[in-house]
Amino acid sequence: MIENFGINSFNKKKMKEYLPYPIYLKWKDALRDEKNLDRETADAIAHAMKDWALKNGATHFAHWFLPLSGHTAKKHESFISRTSDNEPINRFSGKELIKGEPDASSFPSGGMRSTFEARGYTYWDLTANSFIIGDVLYIPTIFMSYNGEKLDKRGPLIDSTKALSEEGIKIVNMLNKETHAYRMRVKVGLEQEFFLIDKEIYNKRSDLKNIGRTIVGASSPKGQELSDHYFGQIPRRVDDFYTDVNKKLYALGIYSEAEHNEVAPNQFEMAILFENVNVAIDDNQLLMNILKETALEHDMVCLFHEKPFNGVNGSGKHNNYSITTNYGLNVFDPGDDPYHNNIFLIFTAALIEAVDKYQTLIRLHASSTSNDFRLGADEAPPAIVSVFLGSDLEKLFNSIRDGVEYKEENKRVFEGYNLLNVPKDSSDRNRTAAVAFTGNKFEFRMLGSSKTGSDLNITLNCAIADSLSRIYEEIRDLENDENKLREKIIEIVKDIMNNHGRVICDGDNYSDEWKVEAEKRGLPNHKTYFDALKALKDFDYSDIFLKRNIYTEKELKASYDVYLEEVVIYHTLEAKTLVDMIEKDITPAGIKEMRDLSKVLSFKNNKALSTKYDRIENRVEKLMAEEENLKTLLSHASEIKELQKRAEYVEKNIKTKLLEIRKVADDMETMISRDNLNLPTYEDIFNSLN
Numbered sequence: 001m002i003e004n005f006g007i008n009s010f011n012k013k014k015m016k017e018y019l020p021y022p023i024y025l026k027w028k029d030a031l032r033d034e035k036n037l038d039r040e041t042a043d044a045i046a047h048a049m050k051d052w053a054l055k056n057g058a059t060h061f062a063h064w065f066l067p068l069s070g071h072t073a074k075k076h077e078s079f080i081s082r083t084s085d086n087e088p089i090n091r092f093s094g095k096e097l098i099k100g101e102p103d104a105s106s107f108p109s110g111g112m113r114s115t116f117e118a119r120g121y122t123y124w125d126l127t128a129n130s131f132i133i134g135d136v137l138y139i140p141t142i143f144m145s146y147n148g149e150k151l152d153k154r155g156p157l158i159d160s161t162k163a164l165s166e167e168g169i170k171i172v173n174m175l176n177k178e179t180h181a182y183r184m185r186v187k188v189g190l191e192q193e194f195f196l197i198d199k200e201i202y203n204k205r206s207d208l209k210n211i212g213r214t215i216v217g218a219s220s221p222k223g224q225e226l227s228d229h230y231f232g233q234i235p236r237r238v239d240d241f242y243t244d245v246n247k248k249l250y251a252l253g254i255y256s257e258a259e260h261n262e263v264a265p266n267q268f269e270m271a272i273l274f275e276n277v278n279v280a281i282d283d284n285q286l287l288m289n290i291l292k293e294t295a296l297e298h299d300m301v302c303l304f305h306e307k308p309f310n311g312v313n314g315s316g317k318h319n320n321y322s323i324t325t326n327y328g329l330n331v332f333d334p335g336d337d338p339y340h341n342n343i344f345l346i347f348t349a350a351l352i353e354a355v356d357k358y359q360t361l362i363r364l365h366a367s368s369t370s371n372d373f374r375l376g377a378d379e380a381p382p383a384i385v386s387v388f389l390g391s392d393l394e395k396l397f398n399s400i401r402d403g404v405e406y407k408e409e410n411k412r413v414f415e416g417y418n419l420l421n422v423p424k425d426s427s428d429r430n431r432t433a434a435v436a437f438t439g440n441k442f443e444f445r446m447l448g449s450s451k452t453g454s455d456l457n458i459t460l461n462c463a464i465a466d467s468l469s470r471i472y473e474e475i476r477d478l479e480n481d482e483n484k485l486r487e488k489i490i491e492i493v494k495d496i497m498n499n500h501g502r503v504i505c506d507g508d509n510y511s512d513e514w515k516v517e518a519e520k521r522g523l524p525n526h527k528t529y530f531d532a533l534k535a536l537k538d539f540d541y542s543d544i545f546l547k548r549n550i551y552t553e554k555e556l557k558a559s560y561d562v563y564l565e566e567v568v569i570y571h572t573l574e575a576k577t578l579v580d581m582i583e584k585d586i587t588p589a590g591i592k593e594m595r596d597l598s599k600v601l602s603f604k605n606n607k608a609l610s611t612k613y614d615r616i617e618n619r620v621e622k623l624m625a626e627e628e629n630l631k632t633l634l635s636h637a638s639e640i641k642e643l644q645k646r647a648e649y650v651e652k653n654i655k656t657k658l659l660e661i662r663k664v665a666d667d668m669e670t671m672i673s674r675d676n677l678n679l680p681t682y683e684d685i686f687n688s689l690n
């Protein structure tokens with residue numbers, strides 16, 4: 001079985017096998033950024049790739065990219081072509097491998113291009129493996145406009161990793177003389193949470209079909225309170241689904257590390273092993289596609305919305321972040337003696353500074369409008385960004401801040417059940433924090449399940465690079481004076497703790513006390529994605545993005561507009577769906593119930609029944625009136641020209657109106673008999689996989 005691992009991926013091993021050795025070496029040089037690929041090398045690689053792809057059943061190739069919408073995009077192109085003698089032939093040139101030109105006019109560009117400026121180019125990302133799914137060879141690419149503007153997330157992600165590498169390597173090589181590293185790698189492991197529901201049930205609900213979440217629905221008598229789903233027996237149907245998902249991941253060479261039931265009914269998780277960040281993002285996108293597609297094959301639908309159901313947990317995509325040298329030295333590994341581990345101290349301090357300085361950007365880039373329903377509700381971090389270090393490390397950093405001697409606690413050992421003495425972890429897990437240290441990495445828990453991890457990791461890489469570059473300037477002249485260097489490092493960590501230590505929180509981040517404390521510390525609490533967006537309107541991106549050419553002013557302005565559009569589109573879609581559902585499903589159910597009641601009341605007047613009739617009638621009337629109000633709000637919104645104002649209006653009026661309507665609809669649902677309901681209930685959904 002293991003021989004089949006990665007069978008559909010044109011990985012390093014296959015490159016070696018299929019390419020003439022000098023060509024393979026040239027590819028490796030290009031990979032290390034040492035030389036550009038020349039035309040002959042590109043042609044030779046394309047030829048080998050084509051041979052391999054055809055042998056494995058591919059008939060088409062596709063440049064695969066991540067436009068600003070955050071979804072994946074591709075166009076299948078056939079290998080088949082015609083010779084001058086009119087004979088069919090399979091062709092694939094180096095030029096086709098390296099560069100593609102899809103029509104780019106209909107992708108979001110935040111106004112960077114008009115519709116008539118359709119040209120967009122895709123460029124091969126030679127650091128990521130190409131792979132086959134079905135009969136298509138997928139080539140991971142970077143997407144750019146005719147004028148070189150970045151129209152995707154991969155380009156900036158690669159550039160941000162380079163920036164971090166450039167800054168990090170100087171410090172690591174200064175502090176660790178044992179090996180000379182030539183590159184820092186950002187290693188990311190993404191945990192993907194999702195819901196699975198029965199397809200038939202899904203098809204009966206427009207809200208699930210249009211938005212991926214229920215916008216009405218009274219709670220089920222039983223939700224997650226018995227904690228009987230979490231880590232429990234995986235339903236048979238889902239187990240079979242996992243078997244198929246794993247087969248597909250296996251063939252692509254994706255290391256799926258864990259799968260289990262999550263907390264909420266119908267909620268599950270799959271985690272993929274650490275990879276270089278751009279590959280981790282690819283793998284996550286592939287995983288999401290595979291989960292969706294395989295669910296359908298098993299008559300289920302996979303939901304990635306952050307909060308499909310009220311009253312039970314939502315879904316995140318926890319982003320486990322670490323930085324290593326090309327030799328595998330992990331800068332966040334505290335080792336046995338963290339106090340004297342200069343690399344650990346510097347990089348952890350840089351991360352603390354970065355998270356504090358750029359917390360609003362992190363809040364924004366880990367999120368989306370749909371994530372607003374999750375953050376701060378039922379087992380997801382709140383919207384306030386904080387870092388949990390664990391008690392031992394917090395003591396260490398606090399003692400540096402306070403200039404007092406750090407006394408390491410005796411290593412704790414867990415002695416249990418006569419098995420063996422296991423060293424205890426330095427701290428418990430704190431899942432209430434937005435950012436949690438978990439032994440040798442930081443887990444960014446805010447990221448929403450539907451969102452790509454690119455934006456968040458671009459921000460982290462650049463923010464940490466910025467801190468590291470400042471730190472390097474302070475220590476660079478002390479390389480040959482060990483004592484002075486150590487003193488300086490302690491001074492830097494102390495300063496960072498004094499200036500940015502406010503972001504560290506050891507306690508319960510869900511509590512109201514923390515909200516008050518966070519406010520006292522001056523930490524922003526942007527309750528919504530839109531709030532965070534507004535706060536960034538005049539943000540100075542010089543240090544984080546502009547200086548390093550990660551984004552230009554124009555590109556940043558464009559993404560701001562894309563984000564605003566997303567806010568408007570999201571709520572508008574919800575509102576339109578609700579209008580439709582009131583009309584087609586919700587009020588008709590009330591009317592059916594009234595009809596049944598009126599039949600009884602026509603031959604016998606009964607107080608309780610007539611009260612019930614009145615109550616339903618009242619809800620139906622309210623819903624009909626609210627439906628009209630919603631339509632009016634929608635039409636007002638569409639008349640507002642300025643995007644920011646339109647988003648503001650939609651957030652203030654439409655979003656709140658939807659919540660008001662939901663209350664009425666859910667209340668009415670509880671009064672309607674099973675026979676008369678048109679929509680599957682939460683109870684139906686939560687029991688649909690058994």
Ligand SMILES: NC(=O)CC[C@H](N)C(=O)O
Nearest residue numbers: 313314315316379380431
């Ligand atoms: N067990 C967990 O870690 C739950 C996480 C939670 N579902 C979230 O939204 O982030």
